[in-house]
Amino acid sequence: TRRGLHGSLRRFEAGMEEALKERHALEVDLRRALDEDEIVPFYQPLIALDGDRLIGFEVLARWQHPTRGLIPPAAFIPLAEEIGRIGELFDKLLVRACSDARSWPSDLRLSVNISPTQFAEPQMASRILDILAKENFAPARLELEITENALVDEVSSARLILTTLRNVGVSVALDDFGTGYSSLRHLSDLPVDRLKIDRGFVESARLNEEGWRIVRAIVQLAGTFDLATTAEGIEAPEILSTLRELGCDIGQGYLFGKPISAEQTSLWLLGRPL
Numbered sequence: 001t002r003r004g005l006h007g008s009l010r011r012f013e014a015g016m017e018e019a020l021k022e023r024h025a026l027e028v029d030l031r032r033a034l035d036e037d038e039i040v041p042f043y044q045p046l047i048a049l050d051g052d053r054l055i056g057f058e059v060l061a062r063w064q065h066p067t068r069g070l071i072p073p074a075a076f077i078p079l080a081e082e083i084g085r086i087g088e089l090f091d092k093l094l095v096r097a098c099s100d101a102r103s104w105p106s107d108l109r110l111s112v113n114i115s116p117t118q119f120a121e122p123q124m125a126s127r128i129l130d131i132l133a134k135e136n137f138a139p140a141r142l143e144l145e146i147t148e149n150a151l152v153d154e155v156s157s158a159r160l161i162l163t164t165l166r167n168v169g170v171s172v173a174l175d176d177f178g179t180g181y182s183s184l185r186h187l188s189d190l191p192v193d194r195l196k197i198d199r200g201f202v203e204s205a206r207l208n209e210e211g212w213r214i215v216r217a218i219v220q221l222a223g224t225f226d227l228a229t230t231a232e233g234i235e236a237p238e239i240l241s242t243l244r245e246l247g248c249d250i251g252q253g254y255l256f257g258k259p260i261s262a263e264q265t266s267l268w269l270l271g272r273p274l
């Protein structure tokens with residue numbers, strides 16, 4: 001078995017080397033993609049649940065790779081964070097989204113995901129405000145979605161940056177609410193307007209009563225703190241009607257629409273009754 005152990009060590013090493021090579025290749029490719037603007041915003045509708053009004057879109061990054069096709073954010077956002085280029089990617093997506101939104105109804109809002117690592121940059125607030133001014137996009141039409149679980153290191157700078165932005169009308173949503181480590185603490189630590197109920201909870205609400213209790217508890221918690229709620233991952237009509245009964249404000253999910261390109265979004269808007 002000594003030989004067996006040796007053999008598996010060799011295989012392990014070979015596997016590691018392979019993984020490192022792949023990561024390096026991906027990194028080179030990503031740097032090129034950022035320079036060539038291959039990463040673009042897709043848009044997923046946000047719907048007010050008292051009726052069927054379109055409120056706006058969540059901006060979701062997609063890499064339109066010349067040979068590999070459409071690459072989802074999970075495959076490149078963590079690497080963009082690691083190589084220190086997530087701020088630049090955010091800026092580019094925001095500029096592009098503001099410019100896409102120019103041909104859409106002027107009351108539509110944009111929700112953009114912000115990576116916790118971006119809070120390490122003190123200039124973040126002014127960079128965002130510069131972009132909004134340049135693109136002539138009203139700050140009140142922008143919402144930032146922040147993920148709570150990785151915020152822990154940066155809470156004080158996050159608070160400062162978010163407060164600056166909120167003072168001019170930008171709003172803040174806590175994304176993936178309930179999945180992090182200190183979600184309840186952030187409710188009092190950070191300036192927040194909205195809780196986004198994680199897709200996992202909404203999905204399990206379809207399967208069991210326990211799931212519903214969690215969703216209901218989050219909506220009630222939001223009410224206690226005067227916060228609005230968005231439920232993501234709505235796929236089934238029966239989930240939608242129960243979320244309405246619970247008083248959840250905004251819904252998002254495949255039932256209303258999947259994330260689509262700017263061009264597809266313009267067409268979708270044309271086909272949608274006012």
Ligand code: C2E
Nearest residue numbers: 060061072073074077113114115233234235252253254259
């Ligand atoms: P998220 O912010 O929680 O975004 C919601 C994800 O759920 C999106 O996945 C969306 O396509 C998916 N989704 C929405 N409705 C449904 C549904 O009804 N069913 C199912 N199965 N899925 C649904 P996506 O686009 O793959 O994004 C994954 C994550 O990547 C996002 O999760 C967000 O954390 C991150 N991300 C995406 N774009 C950006 C970005 O520009 N910057 C940063 N920092 N993160 C981003």
Ligand code: CA
Nearest residue numbers: 058113145175
């Ligand atoms: Ca989000």
Ligand code: CA
Nearest residue numbers: 175176196232
């Ligand atoms: Ca989410």
Ligand code: CA
Nearest residue numbers: 175176198199
């Ligand atoms: Ca998520």
